[in-house]
Amino acid sequence: MFAISRDFAPPLDLIAPFFKIGALLYLFSMIALIGFNSSFAYQEMAVAGWVHLFLLGFVMVIIFGAMAQLIPVVLEVGHAVVDLYYVILPLLGIGTLIMVAGFWIEPALLSYGGLLVLSSMIIFALEAFATLKKAEINTLTVKTIAVSNTYLLLGILTGFAIALGLNGTISINVDTMLKAHVYAVLGGFVLLTIMGLSLTLIPMFSLAHGFDETPIKRGFNLVAIGVGIVFIGALVSLDILQWLGYLITIIGAGFYLYQIYIIYKLTVRKEMDIWAKAMFFGFGSLILSIVLGVIYLLGASDSWLHTSAWFFILGFIGFLINGHLYKIVPFLVWFERFAPLVGKEKVPMLHEMYPKEQANMMFWFSSIGTTLGGLGLLLENDFLFKSGASLLMIGGVFLYLSMSKMLSYGK
8 A cells, every 4th residue: 555644645636637637638539549540650740639639638647647646655755836736737738738739720829739738847847856855765766756857858848849840930850859759758758657656556556575676777777878869869860879779778678577577476466457457458568569669670661660659659558557547546535535534434445446347348448449459550451440449439438437436436
């Protein structure tokens, strides 16, 4: 269970909107997928709009909400200015929708939405750094928060430059800046954040203890270095640097996967609940994404790269986040509404607080949809891709219904 004092815990009414809005934007992004074809180019504005809807509207919103609670857990201190999270969500949510409208409707909106998103992320990063300064511990997870937030700042600054370039405000090489932006955000912030938090959350939920942390430390350092090399290589348009960075990042991801395997071997709890199923599918997707990415780097067609990105974004990131939501949200609700009643009256167990049938429906529709969609991208088959997107949409409905039910439990 989370070892955190109630004195440090942010109120549920601060965190709950992050999860509910994140789940809603996940559903919107799954609905939007149906309108796409199986063959595309990353430079297409419509594709960029969907990527930002998913990564900003779902991934970032959920991560920011989770970090609002987990930063005090791993640092063992309270937030520097916790009330800033009341500002972060509207800035990020509204900015994301304006940016998506800019990609899909009117490019002039990009800089306005980008400014709101930039503001929200700067506030988040500065608050995180201010809280870090209060901490007296120095674990890998603490290091993760510092490094990943540095890459977040680099990612959003390059992203804002791209927005200004697309609407003609400044003159830049958009393709070059895009590589730096994508790698800083996906590899530098999202992947490193997942790696760091995995070391706290996965052992806790699987009851694994006493494992060697050497692989994750090596993996973290390699991924951090690899992302930095790709970022610089993209900015200076030097392919050899980018290839070196890709290789180092892949090796780092391999160490991370080996760490997860070590934790799995020590797992006490072998129950295949929704969290365990999501972890298996998520890490399986990461392995598949790496294999497909290597094949692409060896000279395969763009469809291999598209499929690799699909399984990384929807299979790995999507399932790791959704799986953990079924653990984190019930605990937050329990901690707020039932912890004060312990010893006074009967309180529910955590596994009773999430809707198992809805969770299983979410998993099966989403996992089959991800698999079919990925196969459709690889074969450039519109029927398979749209079939997968349709199933993902249904999975998104069940996720939103689950989230609403978990957040309202005990009211």
